[in-house]
Amino acid sequence: MNAYDILKERGFIAQATDEEKIKDLLNNEKVIFYIGFDPTADSLHVGHFLQLIVMSHLQKAGHKPIALLGGGTAMVGDPTGKTDMRRIMTREEIEHNASCFKKQMSKFIDFTNDRAIMVDNYEWLSKLEYIPFLRDIGMHFSVNRMLTAECFKSRMEKGLSFIEFNYMLMQSYDFLLLKRKYGCILQLGGDDQWSNIISGVDLIRRKDMEESYGMTFNLLTTNEGKKMGKTEKGAVWLDEEKTSAFDFYQYWRNIDDAEVIKCLKLLTFVSMDEITELSKLKDEQINRAKEVLAYEVTKIVHGQQKASDAQDASKALFENIGQAQNMPSKEISVEILTQGFDILDALLAAGFIQSKSEGRRLIQEKCVLINNNLVEDFKLTIENYMFPEGEMLLRKGKKKYFKFILK
RNA sequence: GGAGAGGUUCCCGAGUGGCCAAAGGGGGCAGACUGUAAAUCUGUUAUCUACGAUUUCGAUGGUUCGAAUCCAUCUCUCUCCA
Structure with missing residues (x-):
């Protein structure tokens, strides 16, 4: 063509x-x-x-x-x-x-x-x-x-x-x-x-x-004419250091229904035939189109491996299929724990909060979870027992996940 | 160079001596509802060693028991004049 x-x-x-x-x-x-x-x-x-x-x-x-x-x-x-x-x-x-x-x-x-x-x-x-x-x-x-x-x-x-x-x-x-x-x-x-x-x-x-x-x-805008690719942290970056592959994938996975087809056309190399098929999807089936979009865009930017990792992690977290592996993570040493590392430090390290005040607010709003248990005390210290398999899962609300690996 | 209007928290924009960490809206975050969607509703939205303390209203100094608010100087922007 x-x-x-x-x-x-x-x-x-x-x-x-x-x-x-x-x-x-x-x-x-x-x-x-x-x-x-x-x-x-x-x-x-x-x-x-x-x-x-x-x-x-x-x-x-x-x-x-x-x-x-x-x-x-x-x-x-x-x-x-x-x-x-x-x-x-x-x-x-x-x-x-x-x-x-x-x-x-x-x-x-x-x-x-x-x-x-x-x-x-x-x-x-x-x-x-x-x-x-x-x-x-x-x-x-x-x-x-x-x-x-x-x-x-x-x-x-x-x-x-x-x-x-x-x-x-x-x-x-x-x-x-x-x-x-x-x-x-x-x-x-x-x-x-x-x-x-x-x-x-x-x-x-x-x-x-x-x-x-x-x-x-055409500029990449939403149907209301707002610029796309902007989040609370500013833009969605192509640099993995600034926007992790997982977050990048999630951004597209969470796109508005009305934008999916447009984005598939503009941001991926998926064939028009396939896009036409995807455009026939209705209601919750649209999620399938979003998966294709998220996977394909992430693949172009971060490579196939990172894209499927992000997809696996997403499915594990949101659809309970398999074990969540490839979410954003960070290693943490035992020494740091013994020096005193509390929940606010953890939120900060995960990049979930900009300040400790924000962390306290989130905890008061009951949206911080460790290994899927609600955290209610913002003085909670992170300790060894919280790493059952050498890993600790930190959650902010329903969508933000971060894994600490004990080293 | 002259005259006037301004600079407020992420953005827009109220506030003209104490009730101001500062109305309202937008945006963000979180909750409810859902489909990891939209719309809608609710809460929240300076920082910290947090029932208290500290810093913030262009900058610096001053008046005052007390300032975003009054005064002085500086600086930047806009409008009109040359």
């Missing part, structure tokens, strides 16, 4: 500069395209993941992706979708984040044998000279028109600094440069990037009298 049709069928496409032409390009030619990722955190999140899936689809269809690390643009800060100005990040911070991004990306995209390219726009943006840049690039941007762009509108009330106002120029310049350097004629991105993308297309037309294309993808 053709690349464009795949994206269309799975519901990725939001807007395109020239739908017919892009369809033709993606279906009949080998295209070099790019997607930019600003390293503003030390791990990719679900929103990035969606973009990577698109890249992967297109790469499989024979196109060549350029993953653009926004080491330079992150120094400026994209005002899109932000109500306030982004914190100015240090160069060191950005570099560190970029290296984290690199590692994670290579899991999803094949960068071997020049099948994909990764570049950092810090390479050229950091070397720009102000006056030449203004004369060469700035000239082609109409402030009047920029101000009408959707991405600035929300900021007209709250305030927009000049540094952020420049972001659009930076991104447009990236596109121009990638076109010249690599022959990249297509820029993709989330739908919030639309104004930035079309301004790049315009710039290329003005500077080089050449046609280029842009296309955006």
Whole structure:
């Protein structure tokens, strides 16, 4: 099946500069395209993941992706979708984040044998000279028109600094440069990037009298339009250190009914035939679709082993099938116990609470269990006898499990 | 540079001397109901060595028995003027 049709069928496409032409390009030619990722955190999140899936689809269809690390643009800060100005990040911070991004990306995209390219726009943006840049690039941007762009509108009330106002120029310049350097004629991105993308297309037309294309993808939102992939701890991260494979699996397993099919299409490689079958499920049967979703997404991000571990653990905990094995766990030494390790310390170590006050509250609300026995005393000390098989099961409410292994 | 309006807890947003750890909403967490769903209802939502103590209302100093609230200086944001 053709690349464009795949994206269309799975519901990725939001807007395109020239739908017919892009369809033709993606279906009949080998295209070099790019997607930019600003390293503003030390791990990719679900929103990035969606973009990577698109890249992967297109790469499989024979196109060549350029993953653009926004080491330079992150120094400026994209005002899109932000109500306030982004914190100015240090160069060191950005570099560190970029290296984290690199590692994670290579899991999803094949960068071997020049099948994909990764570049950092810090390479050229950091070397720009102000006056030449203004004369060469700035000239082609109409402030009047920029101000009408959707991405600035929300900021007209709250305030927009000049540094952020420049972001659009930076991104447009990236596109121009990638076109010249690599022959990249297509820029993709989330739908919030639309104004930035079309301004790049315009710039290329003005500077080089050449046609280029842009296309955006639906953002991963719930039906109420809220961003998905957010939890109390912030985003759902792809980094296992930040979001364990088990928690990652659980996030998708607990997705709203209404979102399952959409997520299957967007975030997995499950065939459309199979998804169509799954979409026929009703009521509690939908749980089967959720299992497929959770398993498949976890498999792509953390590998098959981790995915089935998470699935086994989930079934064991929630459906009482077999023994719970692979839930998040931690080793704990006898010495620590003898030094005095109470229930609050345990909750903290499990990452269930941010403060001991929160722990006390939870215990008062009767939702903390050790080996499935309710904990009522928040001074309870953890002792050896609580590890019958060398393991202790700590629970917070019905859904959060953690295992301590005595060593 | 001038004039005005602001900066409150995770977010929005009340509060203009004690009854303020700070209304209300959102979000989060937990409980009930369920299908590990949604909707709905309930509780909870600064920290700690916890019937008490400590820190919090942009920052720093001051007035006062007592300040988020009054004063001074600083700082940041917004609007209008140049």
